[in-house]
Amino acid sequence: xxxxxxxxxxxxxxxxxxxxxxxxxxxxxxxxxxxxxxxxxxxxxxxxxxxxxxxxxxxxxxxxxxxxxxxxxxxxxxxxxxxxxxxxxxxxxxxxxxxxxxxxxxxxxxxxxxxxxxxxxxxxxxxxxxxxxxxxxxxxxxxxxxxxxxxxxxxxxxxxxxxxxxxxxxxxxxxxxxxxxxxxxxxxxxxxxxxxxxxxxxxxxxxxxxxxxxxxxxxxxxxxxxxxxxxxxxxxxxxxxxxxxxxxxxxxxxxxxxxxxxxxxxxxxxxxxxxxxxxxxxxxxxxxxxxxxxxxxxxxxxxxxxxxxxxxxxxxxxxxxxxxxxxxxxxx
Amino acid sequence: xxxxxxxxxxxxxxxxxxxxxxxxxxxxxxxxxxxxxxxxxxxxxxxxxxxxxxxxxxxxxxxxxxxxxxxxxxxxxxxxxxxxxxxxxxxxxxxxxxxxxxxxxxxxxxxxxxxxxxxxxxxxxxxxxxxxxxxxxxxxxxxxxxxxxxxxxxxxxxxxxxxxxxxxxxxxxxxxxxxxxxxxxxxxxxxxxxxxxxxxxxxxxxxxxxxxxxxxxxxxxxxxxxxxxxxxxxxxxxxxxxxxxxxxxxxxxxxxxxxxxxxxxxxxxxxxxxxxxxxxxxxxxxxxxxxxxxxxxxxxxxxxxxxxxxxxxxxxxxxxxxxxxxxxxxxxxxxxxxxxxxxxxxxxxxxxxxx
Numbered sequence: 001x002x003x004x005x006x007x008x009x010x011x012x013x014x015x016x017x018x019x020x021x022x023x024x025x026x027x028x029x030x031x032x033x034x035x036x037x038x039x040x041x042x043x044x045x046x047x048x049x050x051x052x053x054x055x056x057x058x059x060x061x062x063x064x065x066x067x068x069x070x071x072x073x074x075x076x077x078x079x080x081x082x083x084x085x086x087x088x089x090x091x092x093x094x095x096x097x098x099x100x101x102x103x104x105x106x107x108x109x110x111x112x113x114x115x116x117x118x119x120x121x122x123x124x125x126x127x128x129x130x131x132x133x134x135x136x137x138x139x140x141x142x143x144x145x146x147x148x149x150x151x152x153x154x155x156x157x158x159x160x161x162x163x164x165x166x167x168x169x170x171x172x173x174x175x176x177x178x179x180x181x182x183x184x185x186x187x188x189x190x191x192x193x194x195x196x197x198x199x200x201x202x203x204x205x206x207x208x209x210x211x212x213x214x215x216x217x218x219x220x221x222x223x224x225x226x227x228x229x230x231x232x233x234x235x236x237x238x239x240x241x242x243x244x245x246x247x248x249x250x251x252x253x254x255x256x257x258x259x260x261x262x263x264x265x266x267x268x269x270x271x272x273x274x275x276x277x278x279x280x281x282x283x284x285x286x287x288x289x290x291x292x293x294x295x296x297x298x299x300x301x302x303x304x305x306x307x308x309x310x311x312x313x314x315x316x317x318x319x320x321x322x323x324x325x326x327x328x329x330x331x332x
Numbered sequence: 333x334x335x336x337x338x339x340x341x342x343x344x345x346x347x348x349x350x351x352x353x354x355x356x357x358x359x360x361x362x363x364x365x366x367x368x369x370x371x372x373x374x375x376x377x378x379x380x381x382x383x384x385x386x387x388x389x390x391x392x393x394x395x396x397x398x399x400x401x402x403x404x405x406x407x408x409x410x411x412x413x414x415x416x417x418x419x420x421x422x423x424x425x426x427x428x429x430x431x432x433x434x435x436x437x438x439x440x441x442x443x444x445x446x447x448x449x450x451x452x453x454x455x456x457x458x459x460x461x462x463x464x465x466x467x468x469x470x471x472x473x474x475x476x477x478x479x480x481x482x483x484x485x486x487x488x489x490x491x492x493x494x495x496x497x498x499x500x501x502x503x504x505x506x507x508x509x510x511x512x513x514x515x516x517x518x519x520x521x522x523x524x525x526x527x528x529x530x531x532x533x534x535x536x537x538x539x540x541x542x543x544x545x546x547x548x549x550x551x552x553x554x555x556x557x558x559x560x561x562x563x564x565x566x567x568x569x570x571x572x573x574x575x576x577x578x579x580x581x582x583x584x585x586x587x588x589x590x591x592x593x594x595x596x597x598x599x600x601x602x603x604x605x606x607x608x609x610x611x612x613x614x615x616x617x618x619x620x621x622x623x624x625x626x627x628x629x630x631x632x633x634x635x636x637x638x639x640x641x642x643x644x645x646x647x648x649x650x651x652x653x654x655x656x657x658x659x660x661x662x663x664x665x666x667x668x669x670x671x672x673x674x675x676x677x678x679x680x681x682x683x684x685x686x687x
Contacts, residue, residue, distance in 0.1 A: 038395070038397045039391060039392050039395065039397055039398045040388065040391050040395075041395065042674050080413070081413045084405060084409040084413045084414060085413060085414060085417065087405060087409075088383075088386070088405065088409060088410065088414050089347060091386035091388060091389075092347075092349070092384065092386070094386075095384075095386050095387060095388070095672075098671065098672050098673040099672070099673060100386075100387055100388040100391060100672060100674065101386050101387075101388040102386075102388035102389070102391045102392070102401070103386065103388065103389060103401060103405055104401065105401065105404060105405060105409075107400045107401075107404075110400060110640070126640060128600065128640065130600070130602050130639065131599050131600045131640075132599050132602070132603070132685065132687075133396075133599065134396030134397075134599050134683040134684075134685050135396060135683045135685075135686075138395070138396055138397055138683075139397060140599060141392070141396060141397050141398055141399055141599050141600070142392070142397070142398045142399055142400050143392070143397045143398050144398075144400075179388075180388070181388070182673070182674060
């Protein structure tokens with residue numbers, strides 16, 4: 001018999017660091033373009049899976065000595081390989097019991113109809129705003145679930161200032177995947193506390209000033225969280241290294257550009273067109289497979305967030321649990 | 333003697349969903365350019381591993397609400413990541429016992445003959461590698477290897493491609509359906525394959541001899557949006573003495589419809605684009621008399637590339653006509669009956685865009 005405990009144990013065995021199970025009814029009121037019930041109409045639950053980004057990869061970004069490893073191993077390998085293995089293995093387990101498993105990996109390079117932004121992590125984004133519904137009553141494809149919302153519903157964590165997930169285990173450093181299923185599993189409670197205390201360290205650390213000060217409330221599973229405006233086009237330019245502190249920038253970078261200094265200082269505001277115009281000048285490191293670009297800001301926002309959470313004692317100390325698990329021969 | 337059941341057990345525990353053992357003599361009569369016995373001439377046995385596609389990965393296409401997960405997980409995810417990881421483990425298991433394991437993942441268009449139509453020479457294939465220069469696009473194509481030649485008179489030109497589905501039949505896993513898809517009793521048409529050639533002498537499994545897996549219901553023919561499967565012509569081949577018959581498939585037409593499945597089935601292309609090019613680059617969709625070929629593929633891909641091109645290394649399946657139809661029918665009265673608690677499809681047919 002398929003139980004929540006069995007799913008959680010298997011997910012950890014297959015590589016998940018965090019597992020939570022959410023009641024699909026918590027998506028009530030979600031915009032159709034992001035509602036998992038329109039992917040699997042018989043859905044009852046959603047399984048949330050988090051895979052940590054090793055802290056060491058972030059340390060070397062923060063210290064400024066290594067950028068490629070984090071892009072390749074911390075982003076591409078987790079999203080394109082480890083997540084795939086985890087999702088397919090766990091889906092087998094669910095479907096062997098006669099339930100349907102709709103795995104949801106990140107769709108890094110497509111933007112839903114209502115999304116005018118971009119994903120800074122990949123070289124190209126495709127807008128689906130011209131897609132049409134296949135039948136009356138259905139949203140135009142692709143329905144893309146909001147990963148932060150889904151993670152909150154699965155009890156994994158809460159949104160940061162810029163809207164991504166924070167957990168007590170890893171702060172901002174994990175990547176997510178989900179399985180929508182009609183299996184009637186016992187659900188966890190949604191996460192109701194806010195790990196973000198709105199210190200603003202993330203915004204202050206961003207070399208491109210991509211995190212604004214305009215408050216934006218989001219409501220997940222009946223709980224309202226306060227976030228801030230986050231300009232993804234602005235982020236994408238500095239993620240690729242337009243800022244002065246980028247050690248890979250040559251001395252003649254943007255030498256003929258009239259706004260050179262404003263750009264390097266993060267004062268210049270980029271939109272879709274101006275961001276795309278400058279991307280060819282930001283080709284400092286090779287892309288990883290599937291178009292993952294190297295993060296040359298060093299995820300300054302997340303580093304600042306992590307340091308703050310740690311300093312405030314909001315992150316779990318996992319060492320004791322890990323040692324105990326090793327002694328017992330199980331995965332923590 | 334290597335323990336066959338130990339290999340099977342290890343493969344299944346490692347993550348394969350099916351494991352079968354084939355006799356290479358079952359390929360007697362195969363065209364030389366596609367004869368797997370030339371891949372590893374010292375091989376005495378062929379092992380087939382099958383990896384299921386979760387039914388739920390097709391759910392988004394069936395509902396018409398999500399198309400990304402199928403190519404990235406059930407195609408790319410299995411071919412590029414899942415299957416190789418298990419092939420590697422099973423290969424090591426065999427080599428630890430003193431035999432050689434030539435592991436062979438799913439691949440296409442690296443041979444001397446077209447995997448579209450079997451003809452020699454340089455043709456496009458819908459597999460995964462991106463060829464920018466021919467199409468000026470980002471969608472996925474690659475080409476058979478035009479210049480390849482044998483390295484010695486007794487060998488075949490590299491890289492030899494063999495027929496995966498027929499090889500799975502030779503390993504006893506199932507039968508070819510009218511749709512030309514390989515059907516297994518466990519998963520119907522929902523699996524992908526990978527193989528291991530080994531010099532270990534292994535008693536082959538018997539050919540599948542259970543109840544016929546294909547219902548001959550012709551749902552695959554009816555539901556293909558491109559009418560790529562013939563209702564009147566069939567092809568019959570024999571593997572290991574077992575004849576198998578399928579509907580003649582127009583591979584070039586299938587290539588087009590698989591990714592850009594036309595006005596009624598492709599929600600990512602605006603209506604005006606089909607209208608604008610109806611007598612030009614997209615004439616294949618509007619004029620049934622137009623014969624599909626490589627040039628028509630290029631016309632379609634170059635025109636429709638901006639509308640959800642390939643970004644996962646594999647083309648986006650929009651049609652899923654044959655496979656969805658087959659799963660639906662097998663759940664109603666075939667080998668998949670009772671496998672799931674809720675049916676794949678509630679009605680008889682899936683959506684069609686009204687335009």
